[in-house]
Amino acid sequence: MAEKIIGIDLGTTNSEVAVVENGRATVIDITPGCPILPSFVGLADDGSILVGEPAKNQYVLYPERTIKSIKRQMGSADRVEMGDATYAPQEVSAIILRRLKVIAETHLGQPVNKAVITVPAYFSDAQRQATREAGEIAGLEVMRILNEPTAAALSYEANHQDHKKVLVYDLGGGTFDVSVVGIEENVVEVLASHGNNHLGGDDFDAKIVAHLVEHLKTQGVDPTGSRRAMARINRAAEIAKIALSNQPYVRIEEEYLLEKAGAPVNLSLELARQDYEEMIVGYIDETLEAVHIALKGANLTVSDIDEVLLVGGATRTPIITERLEEDLSLTVRAEVNPDLCVATGAAIQAGMLAGEEVTAVLVDITPYTFGTSVFGELNGVPYPFKYAPMIHKNTPIPVTKSEVFYTMHDNQTTVKVNVYQGEDPDALNNIPLDEFMVENLSKVPANNPIILQFALDLNGIMQVSAREKKTGLEKSIQINNALTRFQEGALETARSRINALFAHGETLEGQAIGTGSGATEHQLTAQARALVEKAQRLLDRAVENDREEMINLIEAVNDALINDDFTALAGPMAELSDILFYLES
Ligand code: AMP
Secondary structure, three states: OOOOEEEEEEOOOEEEEEEEEOOEEEEOOOEOOEOOEEOEEEEOOOOOEEEOHHHHHHHOOOHHHEEEOHHHHOOOOOOEEEOOEEEOHHHHHHHHHHHHHHHHHHHHOOOOOEEEEEEOOOOOHHHHHHHHHHHHHOOOEEEEEEEHHHHHHHHHOOOOOOOEEEEEEEEOOOOEEEEEEEEEOOEEEEEEEEEEOOOOHHHHHHHHHHHHHHHHHHOOOOHHHOHHHHHHHHHHHHHHHHHHOOOOEEEEEEEEEEEEOOEEEEEEEEEEHHHHHHHHHHHHHHHHHHHHHHHHHOOOOHHHOOEEEEEOHHHHOHHHHHHHHHHHOOOEEOOOOOOOHHHHHHHHHHHHHOOOOOOOOOOOEOOOOEEEEEEEEEOOEEEEEEEEEEEOOOOEOOEEEEEEEEOOOOOOOOEEEEEEEOOOOEHHHOEEEEEEEEOOOOOOOOOOEEEEEEEEOOOOOEEEEEEEOOOOOEEEEEEOOOOOHHHHHHHHHHHHHHHHHHHOOOOOOOOOOOOOOOOOHHHHHHHHHHHHHHHHHHHHHOOHHHHHHHHHHHHHHHHHHHOOOOHHHHHHHHHHHHHHHHHHO
16 A cells, blocks of 8 residues: 655644545545544643644643643743643644544554644744644654745645736634745745734734623623633533624523522523624724735735635635635635645645645535626626625535625515526626516515625525515525526527517527526516616617617516416517617617
């Protein structure tokens, strides 16, 4: 059996181990379904050693015999206490590495003696040497100490054929780094790096914790004296934070958190993503400033950068991608799981050292963006079909995203939800997939929140639902082949065009869109409405004769729609699209 070299991401909060199998890097499960080992070491009641989740679980209760974040002390002469003894940081890291080695051996069914271990780009020689020693104590020959951003870049560019400059934006639980990485044939190197060793997702949690503590204080209880209550609040805050990455609101509920005058105190509070984002905006600003400092260090500007790769669990916070795209106009990539891409890259490097053929990481992503349309602004003017993307292309699937939208008018009892596939800021230039109405909404003033949710699975089945927040009233639809729809839609359109030409062979010379026997009635209706809406928008551009003609055709399309007469749609749609074609070109 050929010797295997494993790749290890030895992180401050979490660690992972990966290996190349059948040409692809695979992150190995620590427990079934979970490839993440918390970087905690502890001693149990009976003196036995605990690594990972069990050690993390006892941290709050027994901090004196549990060690966390040992990575922060690597390379120093400090010794850390655990129970009655003290340990060098290398020894504690070695305990974590040993566990990862055994997990890899069990998975592979063969001994493992060699590893590639990653470290932050800013690690000094002493810190790198300490990491090497930790590997040796654990019985691993450290074949290479690899920079984390290099590993991340390798996970995206296993074969690194391209010449590129990328930014690796790494926001983990407790640390933030941004690195400029140059990718050339056979060389992937860090050109500059900058960051903050004490900034990460844990700080985001702390903001929510402070908010919850304040809320409890207004109820006359102060939880800060109770370790147990604070541990529960901390955990609830992290869960809420993670939920807010995918939904606009979260309800935080902790029953019987404390007692007040002998009666139980429950925590129950709703947090909106918008309010949470305001809490963390200072941190996000700081990371963007670090981007500029790193670029300066590499003597580059934002325009020299081809793309940003996201690393670290906290980069799933949507405002991070939004700000990188909007403030810096950068293309953001997050297809490789941000928790696992450093380990994946370490395994790719390990596989190369072992002489294995390594191909790119396989990820299931959506190749298309899906969204809805809202009343908003397009090119500085109010516009009723502004595209509001819900699931962006290249997002790993399965994925569920929800966002909040608001009614426009007082006593508005219905809303229409349009579903599109595409990227154009004008929703009408995207492919309409479906539409539905939500009726019987409460008669309340405008700005009634409606939560829209898109859930896309691996088979391309997309569930779209809209829910009135106030009452829970919900309407949903299922789109069965969202991932193939683009191609199919194009085919459908072509087929319909041809059908329409035949149906009106003598009178038509130009194009028609979206009619004929091939398209479903849903698609036809959506296409016809889109065409009418577009025609109305372009009316001003037409000369008077055309305008009159367009108005007649719009009426004809609307009549056919009202009467559900799909065969009568073909002619006017074809003529209308003809006029629009000339108006636009
Ligand atoms: P890492 O050190 O890379 O494992 O990142 C851990 C940090 O990412 C922790 O603060 C987690 O709470 C945070 N995190 C994990 N998943 C998400 C998510 N979906 N949204 C926001 N933060 C997350």
